[in-house]
Amino acid sequence: MPGTGNISSPPFIFGGFSLNCFTFALTLRGIARIVAAAMRKWLTSVVLCICSAVCLSNCSAPRGTAEGPVVLDIGHCVGAGGARTPRAVNGKRLQELDWWYEYVGYTKKVIEDAGYKVYVCNRGDEPEREPLATWAEQADVDHLGEPDTGHRYPSDYYGDRVASGMVSADYAISRKASCAVFLHHNSERGWRRRGGSKSLIICNRYNGDRLAECLASALNTKVLNHGMPNGGIECKVQVRCKDATRAAGWMNACDDSGIPAAVVEAAFLNNRRHALYLSNPATARHYAETIGHGIVDYLRRYGNEPRHYREDTDTPDCGSFGYAAESRRIRVPGADNLWED
Numbered sequence: 001m002p003g004t005g006n007i008s009s010p011p012f013i014f015g016g017f018s019l020n021c022f023t024f025a026l027t028l029r030g031i032a033r034i035v036a037a038a039m040r041k042w043l044t045s046v047v048l049c050i051c052s053a054v055c056l057s058n059c060s061a062p063r064g065t066a067e068g069p070v071v072l073d074i075g076h077c078v079g080a081g082g083a084r085t086p087r088a089v090n091g092k093r094l095q096e097l098d099w100w101y102e103y104v105g106y107t108k109k110v111i112e113d114a115g116y117k118v119y120v121c122n123r124g125d126e127p128e129r130e131p132l133a134t135w136a137e138q139a140d141v142d143h144l145g146e147p148d149t150g151h152r153y154p155s156d157y158y159g160d161r162v163a164s165g166m167v168s169a170d171y172a173i174s175r176k177a178s179c180a181v182f183l184h185h186n187s188e189r190g191w192r193r194r195g196g197s198k199s200l201i202i203c204n205r206y207n208g209d210r211l212a213e214c215l216a217s218a219l220n221t222k223v224l225n226h227g228m229p230n231g232g233i234e235c236k237v238q239v240r241c242k243d244a245t246r247a248a249g250w251m252n253a254c255d256d257s258g259i260p261a262a263v264v265e266a267a268f269l270n271n272r273r274h275a276l277y278l279s280n281p282a283t284a285r286h287y288a289e290t291i292g293h294g295i296v297d298y299l300r301r302y303g304n305e306p307r308h309y310r311e312d313t314d315t316p317d318c319g320s321f322g323y324a325a326e327s328r329r330i331r332v333p334g335a336d337n338l339w340e341d
């Protein structure tokens with residue numbers, strides 16, 4: 001720009017033909033100095049550009065830290081409450097959503113009593129019906145107002161991570177959570193007549209295994225086959241395949257931000273013994289508190305371990321875009337190329 005002392009176009013004057021060797025050498029040295037200064041300035045701006053580009057792609061999403069809060073997500077939402085018991089148990093049909101609204105406060109309290117901050121969220125709208133409304137208030141649930149029912153959409157932070165329920169993962173990321181636990185129950189068709197169920201803690205690929213192990217261990221020592229019969233079958237940890245076409249694709253977004261995440265699928269609502277255990281207020285509370293103890297155990301033992309962050313957020317991987325058709329519909333850049341290869 002004119003008038004700003006632009007050193008990239010220095011005056012190039014040799015002082016005519018009377019130039020002797022001495023002044024010629026001085027002039028050369030001056031030119032060299034000017035060129036070096038220009039190069040330095042140019043290099044500095046290139047380096048700054050590269051730094052800010054790297055920062056924009058990698059630092060724009062908040063990252064989970066050991067100091068962050070625990071995020072507890074009540075699975076499903078008002079209008080689509082998840083699995084139910086096939087029939088009433090103790091006069092009531094249990095459903096995932098209602099059950100966790102009622103008992104999440106006990107999980108939260110155990111973690112708070114251990115000195116950690118906790119946020120509870122649900123992806124849907126605030127419940128109006130009682131007693132859900134009261135329970136929601138007691139646990140101070142943040143309602144995220146995305147009561148999607150199967151519809152998939154991208155993360156606000158990682159555009160290639162596409163899944164239903166993504167809003168809860170984004171919430172954990174926005175809170176820079178130390179970890180996120182997604183509260184569910186499992187179910188199969190019809191009543192299970194005998195034997196145990198395949199209790200699971202599902203975790204995200206890079207950050208979640210320690211969290212899942214602590215949750216499974218707490219359940220195995222205090223609940224499963226210890227009051228809640230399960231035919232001797234223990235709760236297992238399943239590290240989630242990163243593949244975006246599988247369920248719980250939002251776990252990848254947590255992983256990108258270095259947030260250990262786990263889905264609790266340990267109790268089966270179609271297992272009559274599990275359902276009986278969950279329908280009794282005292283044992284139900286114990287179940288919810290045990291989840292809290294598992295989380296505290298994780299934070300104390302492993303909360304400060306280094307986290308895995310996704311460095312290259314510009315290159316799609318097998319965890320990108322969810323379902324191809326869906327990705328094309330919402331026009332995520334790069335989705336077409338990835339799936340046509």
Ligand SMILES: [Zn+2]
Nearest residue numbers: 075082184185
């Ligand atoms: Zn569920």
